[in-house]
Amino acid sequence: MSDPVNESPVNPVPPVVVALFLVIVGVEAIFLLGARGFVGGPEAVGWRSIAIEDYGFNSDIMAWMLQNQIYPAEHLRRFLSYAFVHNSFTHALFSGVLLLAMGKFVGEVFRQWAVLVLFVLCTVTGAAVYGLVISGHPWLIGAFPGVYGLIGGFTYLMWLKLGQLGARQSRAFSLIGILMLLQLTFALLFGGSGTWVADVSGFGTGFLASFFLSPGGWTKIRARIRHD
Numbered sequence: 001m002s003d004p005v006n007e008s009p010v011n012p013v014p015p016v017v018v019a020l021f022l023v024i025v026g027v028e029a030i031f032l033l034g035a036r037g038f039v040g041g042p043e044a045v046g047w048r049s050i051a052i053e054d055y056g057f058n059s060d061i062m063a064w065m066l067q068n069q070i071y072p073a074e075h076l077r078r079f080l081s082y083a084f085v086h087n088s089f090t091h092a093l094f095s096g097v098l099l100l101a102m103g104k105f106v107g108e109v110f111r112q113w114a115v116l117v118l119f120v121l122c123t124v125t126g127a128a129v130y131g132l133v134i135s136g137h138p139w140l141i142g143a144f145p146g147v148y149g150l151i152g153g154f155t156y157l158m159w160l161k162l163g164q165l166g167a168r169q170s171r172a173f174s175l176i177g178i179l180m181l182l183q184l185t186f187a188l189l190f191g192g193s194g195t196w197v198a199d200v201s202g203f204g205t206g207f208l209a210s211f212f213l214s215p216g217g218w219t220k221i222r223a224r225i226r227h228d
Contacts, residue, residue, distance in 0.1 A: 017103030028092040055081040056139035062131030095143040102150035114213040122149020126198035134194035145202035152206025
C-alpha cells in the first residue's frame with residue numbers, strides 16, 4: 001500500500017507534457033541569449049527571424065506545394081515545427097503555461113502517447129486548415145493550436161462528466177468560449193490576425209479526436225457502431 005504521508009497532494013505533470021514545455025523554453029532561451037549577445041555573436045540577434053522563416057508555417061508555401069504537387073521535407077516539417085517558435089518571450093510564456101495546465105488535466109486521464117498524439121495532430125491540423133482558409137497572411141508560429149487541442153481534450157472530459165451528472169453538457173464549452181471572447185477583444189483593440197482559424201481548428205480536432213484517444217474510446221465507438 002502507498003503511504004498517504006508520502007503521497008503528493010498535487011498530481012505530477014505528465015513527462016511528455018514536460019518534454020514539450022522544455023523544448024519551447026529551450027528554443028526561447030536560445031533566442032533570448034542570442035539577442036543579448038551571450039551566445040552566437042552579432043548574427044545571433046537575428047536568430048528568431050531566421051527560425052521563423054526556416055520553421056514557421058506560411059499559407060503561400062502550402063499553396064505552392066498544392067499547386068505544384070511537390071512536398072519537400074523542409075516544408076512538410078513546418079506543419080509541426082512552427083509550434084516551437086514564438087514571436088516573443090511573452091508569447092512563449094503563455095503557450096508554455098497553458099500547455100502545462102491543460103496537459104496536466106488531460107494527462108490525468110489520457111495515456112502518455114495519447115496526449116502526445118493529441119498535441120501533434122491538432123498542431124498539424126491547425127496549420128493545414130490555416131493554410132487552406134487564410135491567404136497572403138503572416139507566418140503562423142507558436143504552440144497555441146496544439147494547446148487548444150488539449151483544451152479540446154479537456155472539454156471532452158468535462159462534457160462526459162457533466163453528462164454523467166445529468167447537468168447541461170454545453171457548460172463544458174465555457175472555457176473555449178471565454179478564450180475566443182478574449183481573442184476577439186484583443187483583435188478589436190490591437191488588430192486582428194487569422195491565427196484564430198488555426199486555434200479553433202486545433203480545438204475542434206482535439207475534441208473530436210478525444211472520442212478515439214481517450215481510454216476505451218475506440219472500443220466504445222466500435223461497440224456503438226455494431227449496436228446500431
